[in-house]
Amino acid sequence: MPKPKILVARAIFPEVIARLEKHFEVDSNQADKLLGKPELIARLQGKVGVFTTGSERIDADVLAACPDLKICANMAVGYNNFDVAAMSAAGVLATNAPDVLTETTADFGFALLMATARRVTESEHYLRAGQWTKWSFDMFAGSDIHGSTLGIIGMGRIGQGIAKRGAHGFGMNVIYHNRSKLDASLEAACKARYVGKEELLRTADHVVLVVPYSAASHHTIGAAELALMKPTANLINIARGGIVDDAALAVALRERRIAAAGLDVFEGEPKVHPDLLTVPNVVLTPHIASATVPTRLAMANLASDNLIGYLEQNKPVTPLNAAELAAKNLAK
Ligand code: DGY
Numbered sequence: 001m002p003k004p005k006i007l008v009a010r011a012i013f014p015e016v017i018a019r020l021e022k023h024f025e026v027d028s029n030q031a032d033k034l035l036g037k038p039e040l041i042a043r044l045q046g047k048v049g050v051f052t053t054g055s056e057r058i059d060a061d062v063l064a065a066c067p068d069l070k071i072c073a074n075m076a077v078g079y080n081n082f083d084v085a086a087m088s089a090a091g092v093l094a095t096n097a098p099d100v101l102t103e104t105t106a107d108f109g110f111a112l113l114m115a116t117a118r119r120v121t122e123s124e125h126y127l128r129a130g131q132w133t134k135w136s137f138d139m140f141a142g143s144d145i146h147g148s149t150l151g152i153i154g155m156g157r158i159g160q161g162i163a164k165r166g167a168h169g170f171g172m173n174v175i176y177h178n179r180s181k182l183d184a185s186l187e188a189a190c191k192a193r194y195v196g197k198e199e200l201l202r203t204a205d206h207v208v209l210v211v212p213y214s215a216a217s218h219h220t221i222g223a224a225e226l227a228l229m230k231p232t233a234n235l236i237n238i239a240r241g242g243i244v245d246d247a248a249l250a251v252a253l254r255e256r257r258i259a260a261a262g263l264d265v266f267e268g269e270p271k272v273h274p275d276l277l278t279v280p281n282v283v284l285t286p287h288i289a290s291a292t293v294p295t296r297l298a299m300a301n302l303a304s305d306n307l308i309g310y311l312e313q314n315k316p317v318t319p320l321n322a323a324e325l326a327a328k329n330l331a332k
Contacts, residue, residue, distance in 0.1 A: 106161025151204025
């Protein structure tokens, strides 16, 4: 009996490829060449499953051109690279990789917050450039983290992890805004208080964005929202590019309308708005919030569990549209 064929669309851990090869005939892109839509469609011919990362867009065109496809397993918790409605209509299962990256990503949110508030990268560049000749009272004076007000927009699992770190580790006053208020026990565990978005922006010393990207969350922070923030406040985006209007942010940073920003994600990444590269008061990292070896391995294994579970036993671990497929009796 020939094994079912799958595509692994980007380079991943060799041991994960070896694991998948026990179950499938694997076409793997270990050369890690980014596949444009025509190449992706060509490589997907005859494949029943695809292991994707956030960089492969699965839309109606791809689905129409790849009729054998049954499952797309994303090695990411975010899945804005999937048109889930089109996948449901085509009878294709979508899965993501939640939970396994929560604490690692919350750690990084805090790392970026601290680097931004305490001007870590800006001062390192100064030192490396040989500009440090003497101590001075206000050299790279930043803002405090302990005892300050932390405002979190998007209070899912990662937002809650950041709230706990802030409240319990640094004695921060934590406020949050979310589509829905958390239940009282979760609010108590996070020591967090629900507020409106405007109040959060006006009062937080550090605003952290952890909201998923969708048409509704596009430019959650634009010029109007930046204008509400305190001139001493910092903005941290570990969510997705497009949540912040990067051009408006660059203007606010240059004009010191807010103190600083820490950005792990960018509109149109891996391109970065050129104005963000020239302002000093921003910490820039290349979408690495979940990047520790154990967590990236766990994410890759969860994507693999979904492929194996669904294609062998019709039992995906973390499906996104199983109910839609079942309701329409559409699963292939
Ligand atoms: C995710 O899992 O969504 C992270 O952004 C890594 O891509």
